[in-house]
Amino acid sequence: MKIVVGTRGSKLALSQTNWVVDVLKRNNPHIEFEIKIIKTKGDIIQNVSLDKIGDKGLFVKEIEEKLLNKEIDMAVHSMKDMPSNLPEGLKFAAVPKREDYRDILVLKEGYKSIDDLPIGAKIGTGSKRRKYQLLKYRPDFNIVSIRGNVDTRIRKIKEENLDGVVLAAAGLHRLNIEDKISYYIPTDIILPAPAQGALAIEIRENDEIIEGIVNSLQDKETEIQVKAERAFLEGVNGSCHIPIGALCNISGNELKIEGLFGTEDGSKIIKKYIKGKPEDAKELGFKLAHMILEEMGKDER
Ligand SMILES: NCc1[nH]cc(CCC(=O)O)c1CC(=O)O
Numbered sequence: 478m479k480i481v482v483g484t485r486g487s488k489l490a491l492s493q494t495n496w497v498v499d500v501l502k503r504n505n506p507h508i509e510f511e512i513k514i515i516k517t518k519g520d521i522i523q524n525v526s527l528d529k530i531g532d533k534g535l536f537v538k539e540i541e542e543k544l545l546n547k548e549i550d551m552a553v554h555s556m557k558d559m560p561s562n563l564p565e566g567l568k569f570a571a572v573p574k575r576e577d578y579r580d581i582l583v584l585k586e587g588y589k590s591i592d593d594l595p596i597g598a599k600i601g602t603g604s605k606r607r608k609y610q611l612l613k614y615r616p617d618f619n620i621v622s623i624r625g626n627v628d629t630r631i632r633k634i635k636e637e638n639l640d641g642v643v644l645a646a647a648g649l650h651r652l653n654i655e656d657k658i659s660y661y662i663p664t665d666i667i668l669p670a671p672a673q674g675a676l677a678i679e680i681r682e683n684d685e686i687i688e689g690i691v692n693s694l695q696d697k698e699t700e701i702q703v704k705a706e707r708a709f710l711e712g713v714n715g716s717c718h719i720p721i722g723a724l725c726n727i728s729g730n731e732l733k734i735e736g737l738f739g740t741e742d743g744s745k746i747i748k749k750y751i752k753g754k755p756e757d758a759k760e761l762g763f764k765l766a767h768m769i770l771e772e773m774g775k776d777e778r
Contacts, residue, residue, distance in 0.1 A: 479509040480687065483540045483549035486514040487626045492651045493676055494553040497573070497694065504693045513549055515540045534560040537679075541567060544681060551687055552679045556672035556703060557645075561711035563679065570678040570688050571695035572703055576647035578674040578724065580607060580667045583631050583649075584641040584659035591615065591660055598640040601633055606720040607643045609743035610667045627652060643667070647674035668722030668737045668748065671706035675699055698727055705758040709736045712766025720746060723762070727755050734758075736765045738773065747772055 480501075484494040491512075498510045519535035534541075536558045543549045545566055556572070563569070588594055591614070598615075601623035602608055608620045623633050627648045634642055641659070649655050678694070680687045705725040715721040715738070722737035732755045739746035747769050753761045 478507070479511060480551060480690070481511045481513055481549045483513050483515050483543055483552040485517055485520060485536060485540070485554075487520070489555075489627055489648050489652055490553070492653075493555070496651070497553050497676065497678065500573075500694060501690060505690055508690070513543075515543060515549075534558075541679070544679060547681075550680070550684070551691065552677075554677045554679065555647075556675040556677040556707075557670045559672075559677050559679075559707075561707060561714075566682050567679055568682045570680045570691035571693075572678070572700045573676050573694040574696035575699040575702065576650050576674040577661075578669045579646045579664060580643055580662045580669060580673075581646045581649065581658045582641045582643055582660040582662060583634065583657050585634055585639070588640065589659060591662065591666070594618075594640055599638070601630065601637065601639045601642040604643070604670075604720075605718070605739075605741070605743065606670060606722050606737070607667060609720050609739055609746055610722070610737070611643065612743070613746070614666045627654075631657060645669070645673055664724055664735075668724055668735055671710040671721065671723040672703045675703050701725070701727060701732065701755050701758045705732065705734045705762040708759045708762025709734065709766045710762075712763040713738050713770060722748075723765075725758070725762075730754060732758060732761060734761055734765055736762075736769055738766075738769045740773075745773065 482494060482498055484490045494512055502510055517536045517539045537554055540552045541564055544552055596617045597619055599619045599621055601621045603622050603624045611618055623630055630642050649658055678691050702725040706723040709723040713721060719741050720739040725734040731752055733750055733752045735750040737748040749769055751761055751765050
C-alpha cells in the first residue's frame with residue numbers, strides 16, 4: 478500500500494509534513510509514503526498583503542482539489558490556515574498534539590523583551606490580530622506590514638531596519654530555530670489565532686483506512702481545544718481581514734475559552750471568556766462568539 482501526502486512546499490510546511498510522515502511510517506512499517514508538493518495561490522502571490530488578497534483558504538484550495546480527485550490521499554496543513562468549513566467530501570482525521578500556541582518576538586540584536594524596546598519601535602507583522610493587540614499594550618509602536626515565510630520575515634528585520642517581528646512560536650520550534658526567539662508574548666497581551674500551533678490532517682470523508690492509520694497521532698486535549706477555538710471562529714464568521722483570537726485551556730474537568738474579535742480598523746476590540754465542561758467545547762465556542770457579537774452590535778446601534 479502507498480499513501481500520497483500533499484503539502485505546500487515552504488520549509489515550515491515540509492517540516493510539519495515530514496514529522497507526520499515519520500511518525501506514521503514508524504507506526505506502519507509496511508506502508509509506503511510519498512510526499513507531493515503542491516503550490517497554492519498563497520505561495521504564488523507573495524508580494525501582496527494577505528488581507529488584500531482576501532480569499533478564505535488561500536493556502537489550501539489547490540491541495541483540497543487534489544484530495545478530491547485522488548491525486549493525493551491525505552494533506553497536512555497548519556490548522557490555523559484552515560477556513561471554518563471544509564468542502565463537501567473532505568474531513569479532518571485525528572489532530573496531533575499541539576505545539577506551543579503563543580506568539581513570539583524576534584528582536585534586533587540587543588533587545589530582550591517587549592518592555593525594553595524604545596518608544597516608537599518598528600515592529601513587522603501582517604496580522605491585524607497581532608497589530609491591534611500589540612498597540613493596546615504599546616500604543617507607541619510603529620507597526621509595519623510584512624509578509625512572506627518565516628525566514629523571509631526574520632530577514633526583514635535587517636533588510637527593512639525593523640526592531641522586531643511577531644511570529645508564531647510553533648513555526649520556529651518546528652523549524653528548529655527556537656534560538657532566534659527573543660521573547661514569548663504572554664497570552665494576556667496577544668491572544669493567539671484560533672488553533673495556532675496545531676496541525677490539520679485532511680482526508681476524504683469516506684476513507685476509513687487512512688482515518689484509522691492517522692488515529693495513532695491523536696491527542697484528545699488538542700482536539701477539544703481546537704474544537705472550541707474553531708467553533709468560536711465559525712461563530713464570529715471571521716476572515717483574515719479582521720482581528721480574531723481564541724484560546725482554550727483545559728484543567729481537570731474545566732474548560733476555559735477566551736475569545737477576541739474586533740472591527741477591521743481596530744477601533745473596537747472585545748475580549749471575553751467563558752468556562753464550562755470539556756464535552757461542551759463546541760457549544761462554548763459558539764456561545765462565546767455570540768456573546769461578543771452581541772456586545773459588538775449593541776454599541777453600533
Ligand atoms: N500565518 C502563516 C502561518 N500559518 C501557520 C504558521 C505557523 C504556526 C502554526 O502552526 O500555527 C504560520 C506562521 C506564523 O503565523 O508565524
